[in-house]
Amino acid sequence: MPITRTELKNLRALQTKKGRREHMRFLAEGTRLLEEAARFGMWPKILYFAPAMISERATALIERFREARVTCQEIQNRQMEQIADTKTSQGLIGVFETPATDTEQLYHPKYRTILVCENIADPGNLGTLLRSALAFNFRMALLLGRTAEPYAPKTVRASAGAVFGLALAEAGVDDVARLIKESAFTLLAAAVRGEMSAARALVDQPAERRMVAVGSEADGLSEALLGMASVRVRIDHSSDVDSLNAAIAGSILMKEVYDFSR
Amino acid sequence: MPITRTELKNLRALQTKKGRREHMRFLAEGTRLLEEAARFGMWPKILYFAPAMISERATALIERFREARVTCQEIQNRQMEQIADTKTSQGLIGVFETPATDTEQLYHPKYRTILVCENIADPGNLGTLLRSALAFNFRMALLLGRTAEPYAPKTVRASAGAVFGLALAEAGVDDVARLIKESAFTLLAAAVRGEMSAARALVDQPAERRMVAVGSEADGLSEALLGMASVRVRIDHSSDVDSLNAAIAGSILMKEVYDFSR
Numbered sequence: 001m002p003i004t005r006t007e008l009k010n011l012r013a014l015q016t017k018k019g020r021r022e023h024m025r026f027l028a029e030g031t032r033l034l035e036e037a038a039r040f041g042m043w044p045k046i047l048y049f050a051p052a053m054i055s056e057r058a059t060a061l062i063e064r065f066r067e068a069r070v071t072c073q074e075i076q077n078r079q080m081e082q083i084a085d086t087k088t089s090q091g092l093i094g095v096f097e098t099p100a101t102d103t104e105q106l107y108h109p110k111y112r113t114i115l116v117c118e119n120i121a122d123p124g125n126l127g128t129l130l131r132s133a134l135a136f137n138f139r140m141a142l143l144l145g146r147t148a149e150p151y152a153p154k155t156v157r158a159s160a161g162a163v164f165g166l167a168l169a170e171a172g173v174d175d176v177a178r179l180i181k182e183s184a185f186t187l188l189a190a191a192v193r194g195e196m197s198a199a200r201a202l203v204d205q206p207a208e209r210r211m212v213a214v215g216s217e218a219d220g221l222s223e224a225l226l227g228m229a230s231v232r233v234r235i236d237h238s239s240d241v242d243s244l245n246a247a248i249a250g251s252i253l254m255k256e257v258y259d260f261s262r
Numbered sequence: 263m264p265i266t267r268t269e270l271k272n273l274r275a276l277q278t279k280k281g282r283r284e285h286m287r288f289l290a291e292g293t294r295l296l297e298e299a300a301r302f303g304m305w306p307k308i309l310y311f312a313p314a315m316i317s318e319r320a321t322a323l324i325e326r327f328r329e330a331r332v333t334c335q336e337i338q339n340r341q342m343e344q345i346a347d348t349k350t351s352q353g354l355i356g357v358f359e360t361p362a363t364d365t366e367q368l369y370h371p372k373y374r375t376i377l378v379c380e381n382i383a384d385p386g387n388l389g390t391l392l393r394s395a396l397a398f399n400f401r402m403a404l405l406l407g408r409t410a411e412p413y414a415p416k417t418v419r420a421s422a423g424a425v426f427g428l429a430l431a432e433a434g435v436d437d438v439a440r441l442i443k444e445s446a447f448t449l450l451a452a453a454v455r456g457e458m459s460a461a462r463a464l465v466d467q468p469a470e471r472r473m474v475a476v477g478s479e480a481d482g483l484s485e486a487l488l489g490m491a492s493v494r495v496r497i498d499h500s501s502d503v504d505s506l507n508a509a510i511a512g513s514i515l516m517k518e519v520y521d522f523s524r
Binding site: 128259 | 497509514
């Protein structure tokens with residue numbers, strides 16, 4: 001059964017920021033991403049698939065979705081190509097409700113490590129940071145300032161599905177301040193000219209709960225966030241480069257916290 | 263003085279892989295990248311700039327290029343937009359000769375750490391790896407298999423200019439084998455199910471010269487390369503993700519080698 005013009009229009013709208021905000025929904029394409037969603041029990045509101053395009057692995061996944069009572073609707077190849085963002089569509093695409101993005105609502109005391117992203121405007125960098133966050137047990141991320149949308153197609157893809165396993169809050173510096181004050185977090189701020197290495201800071205400043213903050217490559221973290229940091233940490237490197245890629249810097253710091261906490 | 267139609271056609275050809283191979287030249291756009299080129303003494307064959315579009319910082323850079331006897335040619339905004347790859351051109355673009363890519367020719371005994379990239383097909387990931395390589399004193403990179411082109415515009419951009427400071431070889435597994443045999447390198451191979459952490463491997467297996475090899479996210483390293491490794495190293499992470507992004511994994515390993523060697 002083909003989808004209606006209106007449905008198609010609404011789906012295509014989800015390729016834009018405006019459309020995602022209006023409909024409070026987002027898309028995830030391809031077997032791998034949808035498998036990750038299923039792994040975290042995040043079920044799409046509806047799954048569209050083009051039977052002629054899908055793999056055996058995708059067929060098995062659709063079976064799982066059906067068992068979870070997800071509506072799985074067949075569509076034509078041509079329609080799939082119209083709603084897909086990627087050039088080489090794998091023939092299946094899920095429509096998800098955008099989760100809540102309020103820090104207080106999302107925060108749970110079980111989160112002992114939180115990532116703070118400030119002005120990470122590139123969706124590829126943000127997605128990569130979120131993937132590393134999940135890998136290193138940072139189950140929550142606060143997204144500040146001009147940080148890219150977590151549920152934009154490029155971010156979802158670069159996250160390799162990690163967006164489905166994380167609490168992702170659109171936050172402000174006041175949220176960071178409140179967590180420091182009320183939930184006993186300390187803040188490690190990445191800074192090109194930081195005082196010490198993360199390894200040193202972790203030993204010198206014992207803490208139960210930690211946030212790692214990473215800012216834009218061009219400007220670093222804001223004075224507001226730097227002012228809240230218990231320490232500004234640097235990642236030592238050769239003087240042949242000015243700085244590391246933001247996703248690399250953030251991931252290295254999260255890994256150091258992860259290794260130290262185990 | 264406007265550039266001729268033929269010049270314009272040749273420049274536009276450099277946006278394609280075929281054109282770059284044919285002309286043995288590549289482009290680097292924008293103030294930041296061209297500053298990095300200058301820092302490493304890599305001078306463009308010719309620099310094009312649109313006077314109406316450039317910043318003060320770019321003007322100062324053009325002055326430096328002129329002092330180094332680089333031909334700096336004014337062109338019109340419209341022509342700049344035709345040859346630029348980025349949407350928001352900064353009004354200056356350099357044309358560089360593609361350096362040699364032969365491993366034996368590029369190798370120098372001063373290189374004590376070398377990065378090996380196998381099938382890193384995404385230019386963003388390759389560029390990020392090269393930026394980290396330069397940051398962590400890996401002055402040479404061997405690019406194997408279906409690895410992206412180092413001098414493609416996206417790679418150059420993601421490298422933040424690191425391509426100008428590195429020896430970049432298009433290599434084969436035989437080149438890796440020769441370096442191991444003749445130049446006393448040992449190979450640390452990134453593997454999702456590696457035997458031990460890099461920190462452990464570095465202590466357990468002292469070595470004068472090391473290569474770090476990273477493969478594609480989908481398939482990891484080839485059996486050929488894994489077979490040459492003195493150790494397969496893993497990066498410990500939570501079981502909530504299958505693997506890390508290839509650029510993250512490679513950068514973390516290079517950082518561990520860098521920290522250990524200092």
